[in-house]
Amino acid sequence: MIVALHVATGAAAGAASGSRRAAVLLGPILHLAGDRLPHQDIRSRRFEIGSGLAGVLLLTARRGPLDPATLGAVASSAPDLEHVLPFLRPGGRKLFHDRLGWHHSGRFPAALQLLLAGAILVALSGPRRRAG
Numbered sequence: 797m798i799v800a801l802h803v804a805t806g807a808a809a810g811a812a813s814g815s816r817r818a819a820v821l822l823g824p825i826l827h828l829a830g831d832r833l834p835h836q837d838i839r840s841r842r843f844e845i846g847s848g849l850a851g852v853l854l855l856t857a858r859r860g861p862l863d864p865a866t867l868g869a870v871a872s873s874a875p876d877l878e879h880v881l882p883f884l885r886p887g888g889r890k891l892f893h894d895r896l897g898w899h900h901s902g903r904f905p906a907a908l909q910l911l912l913a914g915a916i917l918v919a920l921s922g923p924r925r926r927a928g
């Protein structure tokens with residue numbers, strides 16, 4: 797699944813849980829679930845990193861770095877760091893993408909994933925509703 801949608805689904809789960817701990821624990825599980833869906837990927841690593849970072853920065857700016865949504869976004873997208881950081885691949889094998897082996901290619905279009913990610917992030921970055 798594209799990084800931006802990992803960011804968005806993690807943020808949504810974090811916001812829904814309202815708990816920092818739940819957000820951080822749910823993130824990697826959501827990542828695995830997302831990669832398990834048969835999906836298209838975006839080949840440009842630069843685009844993947846850029847759009848993921850943009851999502852995290854937007855959440856940080858609108859909700860703060862320690863908001864459950866922001867933490868969930870980081871926790872859910874972090875497993876993709878093993879694609880770019882060699883020290884996360886001891887023995888040359890990726891934990892989330894080789895050992896657990898849940899990455900499935902398929903029909904979920906990258907453009908639709910991007911659209912969904914944008915919609916979720918915009919919804920989470922709007923004016924906060926006040927309680928009561």
Ligand SMILES: [Zn+2]
Pocket residue numbers: 797827831875876892893
């Ligand atoms: Zn992944």
